[in-house]
Amino acid sequence: GQQVMQIPQYQHVQEGEDFTTYCNSSTTLSNIQWYKQRPGGHPVFLIQLVKSGEVKKQKRLTFQFGEAKKNSSLHITATQTTDVGTYFCAGPGNYGQNFVFGPGTRLSVLP
Amino acid sequence: NAGVTQTPKFQVLKTGQSMTLQCAQDMNHNSMYWYRQDPGMGLRLIYYSASEGTTDKGEVPNGYNVSRLNKREFSLRLESAAPSQTSVYFCASSVDRGNTEAFFGQGTRLTVV
Numbered sequence: 001g002q003q004v005m006q007i008p009q010y011q012h013v014q015e016g017e018d019f020t021t022y023c024n025s026s027t028t029l030s031n032i033q034w035y036k037q038r039p040g041g042h043p044v045f046l047i048q049l050v051k052s053g054e055v056k057k058q059k060r061l062t063f064q065f066g067e068a069k070k071n072s073s074l075h076i077t078a079t080q081t082t083d084v085g086t087y088f089c090a091g092p093g094n095y096g097q098n099f100v101f102g103p104g105t106r107l108s109v110l111p
Numbered sequence: 112n113a114g115v116t117q118t119p120k121f122q123v124l125k126t127g128q129s130m131t132l133q134c135a136q137d138m139n140h141n142s143m144y145w146y147r148q149d150p151g152m153g154l155r156l157i158y159y160s161a162s163e164g165t166t167d168k169g170e171v172p173n174g175y176n177v178s179r180l181n182k183r184e185f186s187l188r189l190e191s192a193a194p195s196q197t198s199v200y201f202c203a204s205s206v207d208r209g210n211t212e213a214f215f216g217q218g219t220r221l222t223v224v
Contacts, residue, residue, distance in 0.1 A: 033213075045213065093156070098167075101146075101155075103152065
């Protein structure tokens with residue numbers, strides 16, 4: 001079945017440093033989504049990418065969808081303590097009926 | 112706007128006990144999902160319901176049953192709880208299929224002793 005992998009599993013950064021997490025799928029994706037989960041919270045949708053090579057920005061967050069639509073990245077510029085949490089990528093599962101989530105990257109930001 | 116509501120928020124069960132986790136959404140979404148989240152494992156799909164009246168197994172369905180009671184409600188039942196089912200359970204919904212934004216409930220923290 002489809003697998004979605006993410007690296008790194010953990011990332012500790014000093015406040016103000018940049019952060020990047022990478023997502024790779026074993027199959028081509030029709031779209032990819034990114035979610036953020038704060039400690040003790042639930043996943044919250046950030047963005048969806050659909051087009052090959054698409055790049056979208058949300059303030060300090062930059063999302064990219066690979067040309068082959070099998071990988072994606074999330075880059076945070078100048079991290080803040082409010083960025084702490086786990087970032088998940090997700091793609092459509094088999095038959096597009098569900099979501100397959102990557103294992104997530106847990107980001108810690110030291111003040 | 113309630114969104115996706117899960118009950119209970121916390122539960123402790125003894126091995127062998129049964130319980131039902133309730134989930135309701137008020138966004139008129141067609142698709143609903145149950146995930147479990149374990150440390151380092153991300154979110155794993157237990158069951159999903161693409162639309163009212165249909166349910167399908169996900170990645171880890173063993174030990175669980177579901178009911179899509181109506182368009183709003185999707186329940187998850189543990190018939191005979193086992194310690195391996197200790198986890199955080201999330202219900203989610205989306206407008207349709209797996210290519211639209213998923214909205215998650217607050218989660219149920221279940222401990223089986």
